Amino acid sequence: xxxxxxxxxxxxxxEGENATMNCSYKTSINNLQWYRQNSGRGLVHLILxxxxxxxxxxxxxxxxxxxxxKSSSLLITASRAADTASYFCAxxxxxxxxxxxxxxxxxxxx
Amino acid sequence: NAGVMQNPRHLVRRRGxxxxxxxxxxxxxxxxxxxxxxxxxGLKFMVYLQKExxxxxxxxxxERFSAEFPKEGPSILRxxxxxxGDSAAYFCASSLxxxxxxxxxxxxxxxxxxxx
Numbered sequence: 001x002x003x004x005x006x007x008x009x010x011x012x013x014x015e016g017e018n019a020t021m022n023c024s025y026k027t028s029i030n031n032l033q034w035y036r037q038n039s040g041r042g043l044v045h046l047i048l049x050x051x052x053x054x055x056x057x058x059x060x061x062x063x064x065x066x067x068x069x070k071s072s073s074l075l076i077t078a079s080r081a082a083d084t085a086s087y088f089c090a091x092x093x094x095x096x097x098x099x100x101x102x103x104x105x106x107x108x109x110x
Numbered sequence: 111n112a113g114v115m116q117n118p119r120h121l122v123r124r125r126g127x128x129x130x131x132x133x134x135x136x137x138x139x140x141x142x143x144x145x146x147x148x149x150x151x152g153l154k155f156m157v158y159l160q161k162e163x164x165x166x167x168x169x170x171x172x173e174r175f176s177a178e179f180p181k182e183g184p185s186i187l188r189x190x191x192x193x194x195g196d197s198a199a200y201f202c203a204s205s206l207x208x209x210x211x212x213x214x215x216x217x218x219x220x221x222x223x224x225x226x
Contacts (some may be wrong), residue, residue, distance in 0.1 A: 042203075088152060098215060100153040
């Protein structure tokens with residue numbers, strides 16, 4: 001079953017702008033994670049937010065979590081061409097595995 | 111400080127042949143996960159293994175697919191009698207503890223399986 005669903009499916013912005021991606025999920029979770037995937041490569045972990053946290057920062061990344069709405073957002077500030085990638089949210093579904101969404105394909109135009 | 115190693119990177123098989131995909135987790139990690147990814151899509155969970163045990167195989171087709179993670183050696187995802195629909199990228203990930211304990215996953219670079 002697909003737990004996380006990202007929105008939008010694709011996003012194209014100019015370098016320097018901020019990029020916001022959203023994720024919705026269905027069941028209760030212990031944590032929500034965001035990953036990045038460059039074309040043809042494996043996923044790289046970006047940030048983890050626990051179910052009792054509302055916001056978390058890491059460098060130019062800001063993640064929010066609203067458990068009442070079962071949603072999360074990932075904000076990348078001051079985007080760079082190197083941020084071009086696909087971004088996935090993943091949740092544990094309260095189980096022992098991570099279930100990934102379909103991803104948002106982010107393109108940063110120079 | 112090697113990460114998750116997957117091999118081969120690319121695997122070409124003809125219909126009806128067997129495909130064996132290998133995954134060596136991060137040293138010290140005893141939890142391994144296999145995912146499948148079709149082009150322009152997300153990762154679909156297949157199976158979760160802990161040393162010598164299959165914990166969750168709810169995402170794995172009942173027929174032709176099997177996975178193991180022996181006490182010694184890499185984890186193996188085996189696909190028997192491959193069909194064209196098996197063509198995909200297969201990713202392995204490992205973690206120190208289970209995902210439910212707020213653990214992040216470390217991913218390999220994947221094996222791209224092409225079935226002719």
